[in-house]
Each structure stands twice: as structure tokens, then as C-alpha cells.
Amino acid sequence: MGDSLDPTAIDRLARMLRPDWSRTPAARRILAGFLVILAAVAAWRGDPDADRAEVVVAVRDLSPGVELTADDVRVESRTAPAIPDGAQSDVGTVVGATLAGPTRRGEVLTDVRLLGPRLAESTAGPDARIVPIPLADAALTDLVRPGDVVDIVAAPADETAEARLVAGDAVVVLVSAKESGVGARGAGRVVLVALPSAAAKTVAGAALVQAITLTLH
DSSP: OOSSOOOOOOHHHHHHSGGGGGSSSHHHHHHHHHHHHHHHHHHHHOGGGGEEEEEEEESSSSSTTBBBTTTTEEEEEEEEGGGTTOOOOOHHTTTOEEEEHHHSOOOBBBBGGGGGGHHHHHHTTEEEEEEEEOBBBBBHHHHHHTTEEEEEEOOOOOOOOOEEEEEEEEEEEEEOOOOTTTTOTTTTOOOEEEHHHHHHHHHHHHHSSSSSEEEOO
16 A cells, blocks of 8 residues: 555644755755765865874973983874874883973974984993083073083082082083073073093982082183
8 A cells, every 4th residue: 555645743743844845946056066075075075184283292390401201201193283293103202312401391392392312322432321511600501502511510518628529521412492581591591511431420319409510621
């Protein structure tokens, strides 16, 4: 048996509410054209993930001179326009590198922010290390330049003591940039020097408990 030719009350109500123009060939052509345009727009936009890439970012605020570990970084997906030139995408190439400047949590790590172990080795020989030194005299930080050879001196603990030579012939690798903003006054700036491993450990320990200064060759 075919469908009944006698429309129900619901069918009649639907026909009453349905506008007459929607049943015309012109209306159907307009609707079809609109659907084609929507499909073209969707195809033009493409996959939103196609304009993203994975980059290495800092998981916390980090100070210059820090040797990065796997706990300091992670990989995140970022939109292409937000990714700076030189962004690192492989955690393996970042771990073990030394930060050349302060880094904020979530900041993308780029090649110019990292000092690799090869730089230390080429400067101070095999097994060399890069050590960050906060100087007691902030004005001295402005005078030191990368490539300078310096001696590292611990300031005397009191007036009766003498200054102590902690390490000699350290090579300045980098001087952290001045911080911008009111009240910065060079606070937080460090000088990064390359030293043989044993001397680097001695300097790092001294810098934790004593005021450090440099004498230039």
C-alpha cells in the first residue's frame, strides 16, 4: 500500500508554515549556491592544526647561566605566527645548554638564548663549564666584554681579611643584557665565564656565599 493521499492535520500545518518561495526552483538554486560557498570556505580554511608547530618552552622562570635540565623545559604546540625565528623543537638539543639570558615561564627557547657545551670547550678546553657570576660592583658589569680574560676574586669577609683569588684566566662568554624598566639599575645581571670543570665548581660555590669581583687582564 502506498502513502495515503489524504494529508494529516500535521502535514497541512507544515505546508501552511512552509514559505511558498522555498518550493520554487530559484530558491533551491540559491540554497545550493550557498552550500557550495560554505564548502569552499571550509576547504580554504583547511585544517587549523596545519598552521601549528611544536616548540620547546620554559616551564618556569629561569635565570641566565642556568644549565638546562629536562625538568626546566617542555614541548608545546604554538601557532606559526607566534613562533620566533630560531625556535627550538627538540628537547634533546636544549638539555645541557646554558641560558644566555633570563627566561620567563612559557617563553619559547631560541638559538640565541642558548650557549652550547661546544662554546665552553672551545674557550676553556675539554670538560669546561660555563659559570654565571653576579658581580658585587654592578658598574663593572658594563665594562666587561665577551672575550675578556679575567681573574675571579672573592671580596674579603671583613676589614681584617684579604681578598682571595678564586680562579684565574677565566674567559668571559657573555654579559647579560640590562633590564628595562624603572628601578632595574642592573639588578640581576650576571657575567658568564668559561672555566675548566674543577675551577668552575669552586667559583660557583664561592659565588653563593661571598661577594665576587673581577680583575681584567
